[in-house]
Amino acid sequence: MAADLSIEGFLVGHHSDPEGLTGCTAILAPAGAVASVDIRGGAPGTLETALLSPYASVTELHGILLTGGSAPGLAAAAGLTRWLQEHGRGYQTPFARIPLVSAAVIYDLGLGSPTACPSAADAYGAAAAAGTRVEEGSVGAGTGATVGKLFNFQGMMKGGVGVASVMTGGGVTVTALVVCNALGDVLDEQGGILAGARRDGGFVGCTKALLEMPSAPVFGAIESTTLAVVMTDAALDKLQCGVVSRMAHDGFARAIDPVHTPRDGDCVFTLTTGTVPGNVFQVGVAAAEAVAAAIRRAVRTAEGAGGVPSVSDLAAVREAQASSEEGAATANGTVGL
Amino acid sequence: MAADLSIEGFLVGHHSDPEGLTGCTAILAPAGAVASVDIRGGAPGTLETALLSPYASVTELHGILLTGGSAPGLAAAAGLTRWLQEHGRGYQTPFARIPLVSAAVIYDLGLGSPTACPSAADAYGAAAAAGTRVEEGSVGAGTGATVGKLFNFQGMMKGGVGVASVMTGGGVTVTALVVCNALGDVLDEQGGILAGARRDGGFVGCTKALLEMPSAPVFGAIESTTLAVVMTDAALDKLQCGVVSRMAHDGFARAIDPVHTPRDGDCVFTLTTGTVPGNVFQVGVAAAEAVAAAIRRAVRTAEGAGGVPSVSDLAAVREAQASSEEGAATANGTVGL
Numbered sequence: 052m053a054a055d056l057s058i059e060g061f062l063v064g065h066h067s068d069p070e071g072l073t074g075c076t077a078i079l080a081p082a083g084a085v086a087s088v089d090i091r092g093g094a095p096g097t098l099e100t101a102l103l104s105p106y107a108s109v110t111e112l113h114g115i116l117l118t119g120g121s122a123p124g125l126a127a128a129a130g131l132t133r134w135l136q137e138h139g140r141g142y143q144t145p146f147a148r149i150p151l152v153s154a155a156v157i158y159d160l161g162l163g164s165p166t167a168c169p170s171a172a173d174a175y176g177a178a179a180a181a182g183t184r185v186e187e188g189s190v191g192a193g194t195g196a197t198v199g200k201l202f203n204f205q206g207m208m209k210g211g212v213g214v215a216s217v218m219t220g221g222g223v224t225v226t227a228l229v230v231c232n233a234l235g236d237v238l239d240e241q242g243g244i245l246a247g248a249r250r251d252g253g254f255v256g257c258t259k260a261l262l263e264m265p266s267a268p269v270f271g272a273i274e275s276t277t278l279a280v281v282m283t284d285a286a287l288d289k290l291q292c293g294v295v296s297r298m299a300h301d302g303f304a305r306a307i308d309p310v311h312t313p314r315d316g317d318c319v320f321t322l323t324t325g326t327v328p329g330n331v332f333q334v335g336v337a338a339a340e341a342v343a344a345a346i347r348r349a350v351r352t353a354e355g356a357g358g359v360p361s362v363s364d365l366a367a368v369r370e371a372q373a374s375s376e377e378g379a380a381t382a383n384g385t386v387g388l
Numbered sequence: 389m390a391a392d393l394s395i396e397g398f399l400v401g402h403h404s405d406p407e408g409l410t411g412c413t414a415i416l417a418p419a420g421a422v423a424s425v426d427i428r429g430g431a432p433g434t435l436e437t438a439l440l441s442p443y444a445s446v447t448e449l450h451g452i453l454l455t456g457g458s459a460p461g462l463a464a465a466a467g468l469t470r471w472l473q474e475h476g477r478g479y480q481t482p483f484a485r486i487p488l489v490s491a492a493v494i495y496d497l498g499l500g501s502p503t504a505c506p507s508a509a510d511a512y513g514a515a516a517a518a519g520t521r522v523e524e525g526s527v528g529a530g531t532g533a534t535v536g537k538l539f540n541f542q543g544m545m546k547g548g549v550g551v552a553s554v555m556t557g558g559g560v561t562v563t564a565l566v567v568c569n570a571l572g573d574v575l576d577e578q579g580g581i582l583a584g585a586r587r588d589g590g591f592v593g594c595t596k597a598l599l600e601m602p603s604a605p606v607f608g609a610i611e612s613t614t615l616a617v618v619m620t621d622a623a624l625d626k627l628q629c630g631v632v633s634r635m636a637h638d639g640f641a642r643a644i645d646p647v648h649t650p651r652d653g654d655c656v657f658t659l660t661t662g663t664v665p666g667n668v669f670q671v672g673v674a675a676a677e678a679v680a681a682a683i684r685r686a687v688r689t690a691e692g693a694g695g696v697p698s699v700s701d702l703a704a705v706r707e708a709q710a711s712s713e714e715g716a717a718t719a720n721g722t723v724g725l
Binding site for chain 2: 091093217218219220221240241242258261262263264265266267294297298300301303304305308309310311312313314328330331332333335336337339340
């Protein structure tokens, strides 16, 4: 599956390692794009986010790398920086043009090789491959992503990359790209579990199961994280982009349960070209909508890997069971149940 | 309707002004209770929240006042402070015992008298009336609360006070008290609209309607706000209480849409007695659950006032319509639809 970014000026490219089950995703911003970040998880792994504080003087950002490999994966951002340098992108300083690149990681060592980690060359390749149509599912930074990890990597399901766009009545476009590697379950539009922690062939409900435990499960602090990049064309300043990043986290709360836990490094970046009149109220609400939709697409488009099933794998199993039951029922001369 | 706080040491009392349609709610914390706050709305009205920063040295808090009357309502907190002083509660300083009181307001001037505002005497009365069983609905700080205000106070519904508790497998109790005065719609457990902006007898869906507008509606910046106080007995320090306050905002996102907008002063306080072994992970997840449930109770228990209908008013209208249709159908000799 793939989706169009539906917004002028942004380009996205993936590098995927289907054997090590890791990868990275490069987002290239058009010149002058204004950026912000809001980090609400307890276990973030990020690069150059202090730069995005409302108190930091620079407002522009030239690229974002989302990557697997946990904290060591941040080093891959150098490859995106090099690609931007070679293409004359960056902030003009007295002596050179300096590309400003933020990055954030997911912990994907529980699937595939625990030593696989995207390199600077991989990030360079992702930048070189960037376009306006983006592959979704088990690709790029979502290659090794998983969800539903309450039972210490047992019974988890496949996460991935999702993209969704919302347009406002005023003609502003808001596109969210998400890498979903959440500890919690991913919920559908009615609050049912779409993908999450499974036991005995069914969903356990991470929140319910967690609350029933005598104490919280013991594992390390950086196993999970959902990352989002909100791209828009609305004329917003850096501070307003920060409000959008804050509001976009409500999309996490609606589509993932639990989320923003001490084990999730949940992080939202917002980037705008600032070319269409818009307002922070509508763009923030649209961002929450787009992020929730992109999270659901991430698991709906994911493919199973390393023995971890995807939403589509479970649907295929259910269909096979249904048709074999139907076959059995037909053989008995009764209507299938 | 009323609910038990289900947790040792906390007391809650209301003062309600059913003519001016405003009021206040006092939360009395037991000695030594540790406190935090997380403010995520764009239009907060608060008192003594800097004190609750992780960087501020004091960890304890003795009372919280939630109040109507918008910013001028904060002055009512003096009444709660006086009651605490008279009862020997406070932080021991070299010369006197100083009660530490935080407060937060809702804007309830759009219902009832626009000049009605809770006084210090009202807050004193709320403290004096405090107990472990708490009235819910259109009482206290929820007396003049409303929800679904996308159309500038047209078509809104009644908000109020709600209380809900969650218990963990380890025996920690988490109780949320909420005053729901949101701009957005309140959603039920399946994401359907329970109470919200209405037009032509039906819900419009605030988020959908907002996104279709050519620009955001123009009104002042402080009309809406949902306030929550999370009370627990979990052994958490001040910083961990801050994490719980942060995570509790996910309950807002699940039960209110849109929320955390530039027009909402959304704010969560967390208070703990610290008497039961617990962990921030479970308590944070429980807080989000309890807050979402308390928000739904707030509108389900509210009573219509000042021409603004409640959830129960609409249910009564539907029942009356159904029985009159049934009557008409019976008169026609056909089965009721």
